[in-house]
Amino acid sequence: MVVRTILIVDDEPGTRQGIRKTLELWADGRYRIESVANGVEAAEWLAHNTAHLLITDVRMPEISGLDLIRSLEDRPDRPASVVISGYAEFEYVQTALRFGTVGYLLKPIDKDELLEITERALKQEEERHRAEKLAKLVDPKLFAMEEEVLRPNGPVGEVMAYVDEHLQEHLTMADMAAKVHLNASYFSVLFKEQAGITFSEYVTRRRIQRAKELLTQTRLSVGEIAEQVGYNTDKYFIKVFKQLEQISPSRYRNEMAALQ
Template identity: 55%
Template sequence: MIHEKTILIVDDEPRTREGIRKTLEEWSAGKNRIQTAASGVEAREWLASQPADLLITDVRMPELSGLSLVEAIQQFPGKPAVLIMSGYADFNYAQQAIKLGVVDYLLKPIDKEQLLQTVQKALHVHEQQRRIQTMEKMVDPKLIDVRERREQRGDTPIGEALAYIEAHLGENMTMREIADSLHLNSSYFSVLFKEQVGLNFSEYLTRKRVQRAKELLVQTAMPISEVAERVGYQTDKYFIKVFKSLEGLSPSKYRHSVHEKN
């Protein structure tokens, strides 16, 4: 059975642990996978071998506390969102939890409605973070270099050209047209563009179009032909050829590979 999300509950008190599990299973109605661990050590080992979307852990546990557990999993791939539970309104615990990026801090005894609201909030936060991470991984390193160069230089005619390209990616455009709009000789514009951007005009335009295409492929269910049109290619055949030359795989395979990883 395919589950939407995996939630791990960690508490050394069996009654609390099982109470939360039961509440979440009733709410989930089989959609999500609800797991439990009786100690921080057990939870750390579990998370080292498989991912979770949400970790709900008690603060005070023998051997490995909840906060130590959260610290221990910071470098794990696919780090879960975290909710901390405690029977004590301890400001220091709350402060440390915030520093570790914990979504919320629940005081025991935990109200069922509050638990469910907080769990849904934490899962939403995790989903947003996952999307951001996915998009960051997709960014062309050469385009990151361009952005850094631009930040160092400030406003120039080339900055205007880049803004125009960004706003009109789906349209036909030539270097001469942009140079003319900036009242620059096209040969001079070409040299200036390469000097300030680090890429020639056509390579930059291609990389920007493929970058936008990657975003559309991952964020929408848009057909390949429509993605091609949206990023300025008149035929999907040529778009696929260009995309494959930069990414090493076709747009449809790229879409599938990113969705598979997530």
């Protein structure tokens, strides 16, 4: 189990140590609490570690809290953020809020407010990562079909169910049409009409969907997964996966692991 981490960044030793002590008592070992003295140290720490929550002073020399938050925008494992400010710095706070910061703490920091916003930020971070992981895991076209209850009964539904249970096998439209006693040309038109995508696209999307589940939930190699979802070579599997997901299977696995 990954221990979630809170990183505190403040160039005032008293504030930094006070926040750390309060959070360590509250966390009681449930979270890893780390602290650094400025934005430069924070950037270095974040280059080699993952934080789930960043609590940072909004104004610091060299690298400000705002710069730090901006620098993390495109990271798949970006943390939730809370900024610390003085009354004269509210313009900076407003900018931070536009970057998705959960909220702010005014100095001197109230312990109850610190704990309340910490719990809220961690909850939001967990929900966001869960949503991002689901979005990366689920094929949008297949999801839309199921959401709109477009999976039909009859021959097309029967073939869909068969495909889902036999992804590792060689699946052709001609064989599937014969299975439901239909002419291949007629079945091709019927499938596209009822499913909204062609038979071959459906098979490809189902195979890649299953591959994503295996990449996320197992330690099987890419080659083993390719075989389980019906590809004779991992090279061709990787090519198809990249075409559909714009990312390699290995990188997909790493990015999903980062969202844990």
